[in-house]
Amino acid sequence: MTLVNLGQVLEPARAEGRGLAAFNVIQIEHAEAYAAAAEKVGLPVVMQISENCVRYHGSLAPIAAATLAIAAACDQPVVVHLDHAEDVGLVEDAVRLGLTSVMYDGSRLSDVANRAQTRRIVELCHAHAVSVEAELGEVGGKDGVHTPGARTDPGEAARFVADTGVDALAVAVGSSHAMTYRTALLDTDLIAALKDSVPVPLVLHGSSGVADDGLVAAVRAGMTKVNIATHLNQVFTRAMLSRLESTPTVDTRTYLGAARDAVADEAARLMRLLATA
Numbered sequence: 001m002t003l004v005n006l007g008q009v010l011e012p013a014r015a016e017g018r019g020l021a022a023f024n025v026i027q028i029e030h031a032e033a034y035a036a037a038a039e040k041v042g043l044p045v046v047m048q049i050s051e052n053c054v055r056y057h058g059s060l061a062p063i064a065a066a067t068l069a070i071a072a073a074c075d076q077p078v079v080v081h082l083d084h085a086e087d088v089g090l091v092e093d094a095v096r097l098g099l100t101s102v103m104y105d106g107s108r109l110s111d112v113a114n115r116a117q118t119r120r121i122v123e124l125c126h127a128h129a130v131s132v133e134a135e136l137g138e139v140g141g142k143d144g145v146h147t148p149g150a151r152t153d154p155g156e157a158a159r160f161v162a163d164t165g166v167d168a169l170a171v172a173v174g175s176s177h178a179m180t181y182r183t184a185l186l187d188t189d190l191i192a193a194l195k196d197s198v199p200v201p202l203v204l205h206g207s208s209g210v211a212d213d214g215l216v217a218a219v220r221a222g223m224t225k226v227n228i229a230t231h232l233n234q235v236f237t238r239a240m241l242s243r244l245e246s247t248p249t250v251d252t253r254t255y256l257g258a259a260r261d262a263v264a265d266e267a268a269r270l271m272r273l274l275a276t277a
Contacts, residue, residue: 002072003068003071003072003077003078003079003080003098003100004044004077004078004079004100005079005100005101005129005130005131006046006079006081006100006101006131006133006167006168006225007131007167007168008077008079009044009046009077009079010131010167010168010201010224010225011201013201013224013225013275014201014224017219017220017277018219018224018274018275018276018277019215019218019219019223019224019225019226019273019274019275019277020044020045020046020224020225020226020274020275021043021045021046021226021228021267021270021271021274021275022045022046022047022048022079022081022083022203022225022226022227022228023045023046023047023048023227023228023229023232023267024048024049024050024053024083024227024228024229024232024233025047025048025049025053025063025067026053026056026233027256028063028066028067028070029236029256029257029259029260029263030047030232030236030260030263031047031066031067031070031071032070032260032264033260033261033263033264033267034047034078034263034264034267035047035070035071035073035074035076035078036264036268037263037264037265037267037268037271038074038076038078038271039074039075039076040264040268041268041271041272041275042076043076043271043272043275044076044077044078044079045076045077045078045079045267045271046078046079046081046101046225047067047070047071047078047079047080047081048081048082048083048103048227048229049063049064049067049080049081049082049083049099050082050083050084050229051082051083051084051085051086051087051090051105052084054090060082060090060093060094060097061093061097064080064094064097064098064099065097067080068080068097068098068099079100079101079131080098080099080100080101081099081100081101081102081103081133082094082099082101082102082103083103083227084103084105085102085103085104085105086104086105086106086108088104088117088121091104091121091124091125092124094130095124095125095128095130099130100129100130100131101130101131101132101133102121102125102130102131102132102133103132103133103134103135103170103203104117104118104121104132104133104134105134105135106118106134106135107135107136114136115160115163115164118132118134118164118166119163119164119165121134122164122165122166123165126165131167131168132165132166132167132168133166133167133168133169133170133203133225134160134164134166134168134169134170135169135170135171135205136152136156136157136160136169136170136171150172151172151173151174151187151190152171152172152173152190152194154190154193154194154196154197154198155197157169157171157194157197157198158197158198158199161198161199161200166200167200167201168200168201168202168203168224168225169198169200169201169202169203170202170203170204170205171191171194171198171202171203171204173186173187173190173191173194173204173218173223174186174187174190186204186210186214186217186218188217188218188220188221189221191218191221191222191223192221192222194222195221195222195223196222201224201225202222202223202224202225203223203224203225203226203227204218204223204225204226204227205227206227207226207227207228207231208228208229208230208231208232208234209230212273215270215273215274215277216273216274216277219274219277220277226274228270231266232263232266232267235259235262235263235266236259236260236262236263237259238262239255239258239259239261239262239263240255240256240258240259242258243255243258243259
């Protein structure tokens with residue numbers, strides 16, 4: 001299956017009331033796990049590379065090349081997405097390298113500057129058939145900004161989409177980034193109001209802090225793209241440590257392979273959960 005942009009899988013999911021899973025790539029094992037999960041359940045998946053991940057690797061090119069190659073070999077539709085990019089130059093790199101979607105995060109800018117810069121990003125990306133996700137305001141928990149009580153106003157969200165032309169919008173509805181406990185309570189009434197007001201699919205960030213029943217309720221209320229990172233990092237780390245404790249070894253393939261397999265199983269479960277919500 002060829003690579004697809006976000007709109008190609010997000011719009012059908014929205015029309016059918018399905019959730020689309022989006023998982024973060026940090027090591028190559030993550031991308032391999034998500035491809036295996038997509039093939040196991042027969043569903044599309046979004047593989048996300050964040051600006052923080054790029055900073056960890058030193059540049060986008062190596063991890064992007066590996067992720068794109070794994071995605072291209074997958075027999076299900078795969079979006080390779082640049083996540084939470086604040087650096088315009090990094091967005092340009094993503095387009096040049098062949099990523100099929102970007103999330104431009106101008107939330108630290110003033111409202112006027114965010115709209116203007118996001119519109120420029122949209123024009124650049126759409127010229128290369130690359131989808132654009134953006135964020136109005138800041139979703140809680142990212143580098144200490146905003147509390148989980150932050151909420152997106154439906155009217156402001158609709159105007160932001162009209163002003164920028166984005167293909168998807170991340171909204172604040174009660175979740176928070178980097179949560180290690182699944183205790184966040186989402187405002188499903190607000191999700192429903194945003195769905196009615198905003199003409200593009202909605203994106204839930206900070207989904208690791210939301211329990212399964214909350215994710216199902218969010219999709220039923222109108223959420224489409226669901227980003228999950230920290231939860232899968234926990235799965236990866238637990239499996240790796242468990243294997244090391246039971247089978248001490250210096251062969252990294254032993255414990256990284258166990259972690260990859262555990263993430264593939266959990267990613268498949270989450271994909272099925274969201275798609276059937």
